[in-house]
Amino acid sequence: MKGKEEKFDLVSETKRLIIRPLQEADYENWLNEFKNRYPSKYRHDQGQLDMSECTAEWFENLVYKxxxxxxxxxxxxxxVFRKSDGIHLGTVDLSTLARDNFCWGRIGYSIHNQYWRKGYGKEAVKEVLYIAFNQLKFHRIEAHINVDNSASIKLAESVGMEFEVIRKGFIFEFGEWTDNIIYYKNSAIS
Structure with a gap:
């Protein structure tokens, strides 16, 4: 596995995107794109958020975290940044669930709703899966998706993730324990 410093410096480019950790200099761009979100139209669309607590100092702490x-x-x-103009489009994250004999992680993704249906999510998730398997040396990556989130399910399938199971009462959200569909991909099928 690569050294810790190398892991943090992960930067990747696709045809249209730059995918990299946030930097303090991203604050205004990041904040503006959150402020430019459309109102929520769907249950799994956060829409416009109250960003009043997201000061430059708050963002600096987020980057450090x-x-x-x-x-x-x-x-x-x-x-996730658009290569042509540097606009912040959203975020893709990987969480380590286990290492040792598993090398198992979870992927999450969120594109600002004003940039939906342009293929940015698919392009970004596909690239982060490549990073997960080839640079971070994960063997298995899962996406945990609400059973009624058809857009997220379609995205997972479009990047080659496979349905595995429905986990009952898996996550507490919307005031109750909800079911999640688990999609997965492993390094043998990447």
């Missing part, structure tokens, strides 16, 4: 999580191999949070 992300760095610490990466150095400790707990989580890797990648900002």
């Amino acid at each position: 992300h760095q610490e999580l990466a150095v400790r191999d707990i989580a890797y949070v990648f900002g």
Whole structure:
């Protein structure tokens, strides 16, 4: 496995995107794109959020926290930026669930709703899966998806993730224990 410093410096480019950890200099761009979100239209669309507590100092602490999580191999949070103009499009994150004999992680993804249906999510998730298997040396990555989140299910399938199981009462959200569909991909099928 690569050294801790190398893990944090993960930067990757696709045809249209730059995928990398957030930096303090991203604050205004990051904040503006959250402020430019459309109102929520679906249950799994956070829509516009109250960003009043997200000061430059708050963001600096967030960047530092992300760095610490990466150095400790707990989580890797990648900002997704459009290559043509540097606009922040969203986030893809990896969480380490187990190492040792498992090398098992979870992927999460969120693209600002004003950039939906342009293929950015698929492009970003596909690249972060490549990073997970080839640079961070995970063997298995799971996506834990609400059973009624058809857009997220389609995205997982479009990047080659396979349905595995429905985990009953898996996560506490929306005021109750909810079921999640588990999609997975492993390094043998990447």
